[in-house]
Amino acid sequence: MRLLLSALLCLSLLCSNMPAIFYTGENIPVETNDSSSTTEETPSTESTATATEPENNSDAGNSADLAASLGLSAPHLVLMEASTGTIIYEKDSHTSLHPASITKIMTLILIFDALSKGGLQLTDTVTVSEYAASMGGSQVYLEPGETQTVDTMIKCISVASANDACVAMAEHISGSESAFVEQMNERAKGLGMTDTHFVNCCGLDTDGHMTSAYDVALMSRELTIKYPQIHNYSTIWMENITHNTKRGASEFGLTNTNKLIKQYQYATGLKTGSTDLAKYCVSATAEKDGIELIAVIMAAPDYKIRFADASALLGYGFSCCQLYEDKNEDKLPLLPVAGGVSESVPLHYEGGFSYLNTTGDDLTNVKKEIQLPEEAAAPVEKGTAAGKAVYTLNGKEIGSIPILYSETIEKATYRDYLEKVFYFFFS
Numbered sequence: 001m002r003l004l005l006s007a008l009l010c011l012s013l014l015c016s017n018m019p020a021i022f023y024t025g026e027n028i029p030v031e032t033n034d035s036s037s038t039t040e041e042t043p044s045t046e047s048t049a050t051a052t053e054p055e056n057n058s059d060a061g062n063s064a065d066l067a068a069s070l071g072l073s074a075p076h077l078v079l080m081e082a083s084t085g086t087i088i089y090e091k092d093s094h095t096s097l098h099p100a101s102i103t104k105i106m107t108l109i110l111i112f113d114a115l116s117k118g119g120l121q122l123t124d125t126v127t128v129s130e131y132a133a134s135m136g137g138s139q140v141y142l143e144p145g146e147t148q149t150v151d152t153m154i155k156c157i158s159v160a161s162a163n164d165a166c167v168a169m170a171e172h173i174s175g176s177e178s179a180f181v182e183q184m185n186e187r188a189k190g191l192g193m194t195d196t197h198f199v200n201c202c203g204l205d206t207d208g209h210m211t212s213a214y215d216v217a218l219m220s221r222e223l224t225i226k227y228p229q230i231h232n233y234s235t236i237w238m239e240n241i242t243h244n245t246k247r248g249a250s251e252f253g254l255t256n257t258n259k260l261i262k263q264y265q266y267a268t269g270l271k272t273g274s275t276d277l278a279k280y281c282v283s284a285t286a287e288k289d290g291i292e293l294i295a296v297i298m299a300a301p302d303y304k305i306r307f308a309d310a311s312a313l314l315g316y317g318f319s320c321c322q323l324y325e326d327k328n329e330d331k332l333p334l335l336p337v338a339g340g341v342s343e344s345v346p347l348h349y350e351g352g353f354s355y356l357n358t359t360g361d362d363l364t365n366v367k368k369e370i371q372l373p374e375e376a377a378a379p380v381e382k383g384t385a386a387g388k389a390v391y392t393l394n395g396k397e398i399g400s401i402p403i404l405y406s407e408t409i410e411k412a413t414y415r416d417y418l419e420k421v422f423y424f425f426f427s
Helices: 002-015 064-070 100-117 150-160 163-174 177-190 213-226 228-234 303-320 414-426
Strands: 076-081 087-091 125-127 147-149 238-245 248-255 267-275 279-288 291-300 322-326 335-338 347-349 353-357 366-373 385-393 396-405
Touching: 064 303, 076 213, 076 303, 087 213, 087 303, 100 150, 100 163, 100 177, 100 213, 100 228, 100 267, 100 279, 125 163, 147 150, 150 163, 150 228, 150 238, 150 248, 163 177, 213 228, 213 267, 213 279, 213 291, 228 267, 267 303, 279 303, 291 303, 347 385, 353 385, 353 396, 366 396
Parallel strands: none
Antiparallel strands: 076 087, 076 291, 125 147, 238 248, 267 279, 279 291, 322 353, 347 396, 366 385, 385 396
């Protein structure tokens, strides 16, 4: 009887609520708030690698003095740091303009989307339709019925800006160019490209086919961050492809339309464009000392100015930018769970943290603070926020990363408690 009473007493204690205490982590100062006040916060768009709404981070970048000092001439400009999406400089960046062949950045995104999903392989054979072969403008002179691999088509698009290859790939992936363009617009909407509407997949001038320098930066970032292998194509200077037609095999030379690949030391891409309505455009990407920049130039009066402005913006960016990164590979502690079928739950960071600084601060002064409750109340759901890691520089918060539950822990029932008690006393 005494043993049974002891068991019932333990069961009663297990079912009771425990007081919550704030967990700070070893040697990490934190404010002592009630655990109920710890909520998930959206990571700062200027400091996280997953930000989708870049912010302007440079007062100097907004001044006419900077444009004059750099000798910038094009009317529409954006300079973005790729990993954080921070806008370092912009000039009339939301005006809707004809984009010419920089449209193909979105075409390439959809191609790499299809590759990543496994429905498309680089070795797959693409057959050119009469419609695709009829495209004017920049082309590689594909013929109706000709076949090329997906890999070769990507080279034709990235290096030679081939309209015929774009349409052939659109038809191969979606059945028709119009269906592919619908996907382009849907993808643009998902990226927050509010200044954009696509009518074709290659950028030929037509009514309603518009975008902005800002939106070009957004889609350039998506392509280069999500599919960095694009640089294996966009950095090709010259390469031959083989046409296999009814007349036999013949060589055709591709030459990169982006002269920065030869002219600018750190250039990695990305895409040029020019038409009568668009004038001269480029989305130029470059990397130096681990910093990746995107310079978008639109409606430049000639090709020399688009490349000169891009080089000037990239040089300015590399001169003033420094990047703080934390991959968040440190192991987090198990978090105790009150009232659950398990006594603790593992945790993980949502991802890494990046912060771009353009004011010359000493980034060794960045501090990281782990904010977690002492315990969680069951039930807890995998993937939801348990707390966060907060980053500060010189006492000012510069961003945060959510800390998530790695497992789902159900709330314990009376039977679960009873089984624990009997296991404790009789095992």
